[in-house]
Amino acid sequence: MRAIGLMSGTSLDGVDAALIETDGEAIEAFGPSLYRPYSEAERGLLRAALAAGTEITERSDRTGILGEAETLINQSHAETVENLLKMAGVRPSHVDVVGFHGQTVIHKPAIKLTVQLGDGPWLAERLGIAVVHDIRAADIEAGGQGAPVVPVFHRALAGAGKLPEPAAILNIGGVANVTWVGPGGDLNAFDTGPGNALLDDLMRARNGQEFDKDGEIARRGTTDKSVLYALLTSDFFAKKPPKSLDRFHFHEKALTAVAHLSTEDAASTLVDFTAATIALSVQHMKEAPKRWVVAGGGARNLAILAALRERIAVPVSTAEDMGWSIDALEAQAFAYLAVRSLKGLPNTYPSTTGVPTPVSGGVLAGPKSSSGNRMAVR
Ligand SMILES: Nc1ncnc2c1ncn2[C@@H]1O[C@H](COP(=O)(O)OP(=O)(O)OP(=O)(O)O)[C@@H](O)[C@H]1O
Numbered sequence: 001m002r003a004i005g006l007m008s009g010t011s012l013d014g015v016d017a018a019l020i021e022t023d024g025e026a027i028e029a030f031g032p033s034l035y036r037p038y039s040e041a042e043r044g045l046l047r048a049a050l051a052a053g054t055e056i057t058e059r060s061d062r063t064g065i066l067g068e069a070e071t072l073i074n075q076s077h078a079e080t081v082e083n084l085l086k087m088a089g090v091r092p093s094h095v096d097v098v099g100f101h102g103q104t105v106i107h108k109p110a111i112k113l114t115v116q117l118g119d120g121p122w123l124a125e126r127l128g129i130a131v132v133h134d135i136r137a138a139d140i141e142a143g144g145q146g147a148p149v150v151p152v153f154h155r156a157l158a159g160a161g162k163l164p165e166p167a168a169i170l171n172i173g174g175v176a177n178v179t180w181v182g183p184g185g186d187l188n189a190f191d192t193g194p195g196n197a198l199l200d201d202l203m204r205a206r207n208g209q210e211f212d213k214d215g216e217i218a219r220r221g222t223t224d225k226s227v228l229y230a231l232l233t234s235d236f237f238a239k240k241p242p243k244s245l246d247r248f249h250f251h252e253k254a255l256t257a258v259a260h261l262s263t264e265d266a267a268s269t270l271v272d273f274t275a276a277t278i279a280l281s282v283q284h285m286k287e288a289p290k291r292w293v294v295a296g297g298g299a300r301n302l303a304i305l306a307a308l309r310e311r312i313a314v315p316v317s318t319a320e321d322m323g324w325s326i327d328a329l330e331a332q333a334f335a336y337l338a339v340r341s342l343k344g345l346p347n348t349y350p351s352t353t354g355v356p357t358p359v360s361g362g363v364l365a366g367p368k369s370s371s372g373n374r375m376a377v378r
């Protein structure tokens with residue numbers, strides 16, 4: 001099948017879209033990908049929606065700013081798919097499905113609440129392509145964490161890349177998550193802790209920058225070890241998986257703890273917080289990985305990469321070193337997840353989200369103009 005995946009992550013930087021061909025098991029081909037950054041005003045709207053998201057008690061709540069932000073998510077994702085199709089010279093009728101993650105505004109698995117802004121039926125109608133959306137809901141409903149959901153794709157990549165077993169595939173987005181792939185496709189996955197979100201928010205507050213490009217500012221600083229050790233005492237790190245995080249889980253504590261430091265030292269300390277918590281995640285794996293592969297924007301932060309390599313004794317490669325994409329990998333994952341959802345194949349497992357039995361998940365929306373029975377809910 002030919003599928004397009006769409007991701008707008010916790011960093012609020014933009015929309016990633018990617019085309020792949022897959023049967024839901026093997027990745028048959030990687031197609032083109034496209035990144036559509038949010039403007040400063042759009043980021044402001046999304047930040048306000050995330051702030052409003054903390055008050056959501058009903059999944060369907062789209063009042064006020066949440067509704068405005070959902071319109072932005074719908075429009076920006078539709079445009080990105082249309083531009084990707086133009087770029088690839090592919091007609092909508094030649095795409096089998098779109099996997100639409102949407103924008104997470106709140107994630108609280110303990111109360112079975114996860115909300116991704118984005119209207120799947122609207123997008124299906126606008127594009128004239130079937131859309132699989134709300135991919136986390138069924139897992140959460142069945143008692144899982146609802147995240148991470150990309151491990152099945154990481155497993156397919158690990159197999160295709162002939163990585164040694166066990167291997168770890170790490171995504172450093174706003175939050176960081178890891179997938180351990182062992183012999184026979186054995187999986188173990190969880191969120192490790194912060195990714196770039198703390199660092200991004202520090203940069204914005206201190207000097208109005210969106211992020212610390214290439215980790216330059218952090219590399220000029222010195223880590224405050226007592227602050228770092230204090231941050232590492234959070235219960236989250238010793239907690240056994242399954243576990244997943246809301247973007248703001250560490251914010252108050254971490255940003256307060258570095259408030260007295262220079263921007264360079266604060267950035268260096270937050271970089272080490274991300275790297276140390278990733279390295280600590282090995283305690284929850286059956287066996288230490290023989291190789292790590294890093295994707296997500298954090299793979300472009302040289303300070304994070306250096307801090308990881310200091311703490312992890314085995315080779316740490318980037319997705320690009322493997323011939324994969326650093327930036328489009330999550331979008332590719334949502335294309336893959338959508339195809340698996342169409343085929344009823346499991347996307348989440350007890351060992352990835354803690355769901356009691358494997359779940360496929362995803363809600364299918366079809367354009368009204370297409371064959372009548374395409375609308376179905378799984
Ligand atoms: N050249 C770079 N140097 C340093 N950091 C970078 C660079 N490019 C991207 N980043 C970081 O990566 C972030 C974006 O990463 P990514 O797109 O993987 O996150 P996301 O998908 O939004 O998050 P998540 O995976 O948590 O949903 C930026 O906010 C920035 O912190």
Ligand SMILES: CC(=O)N[C@H]1[C@@H]2OC[C@@H](O2)[C@@H](O)[C@@H]1O[C@H](C)C(=O)O
Nearest residue numbers: 010104107147148149150173175177
């Ligand atoms: C609720 C939510 O959106 N979680 C994101 C976030 O960003 C990284 C990490 O936390 C991961 O658990 C998840 O995203 C990826 C795509 C996942 O579910 O696999």
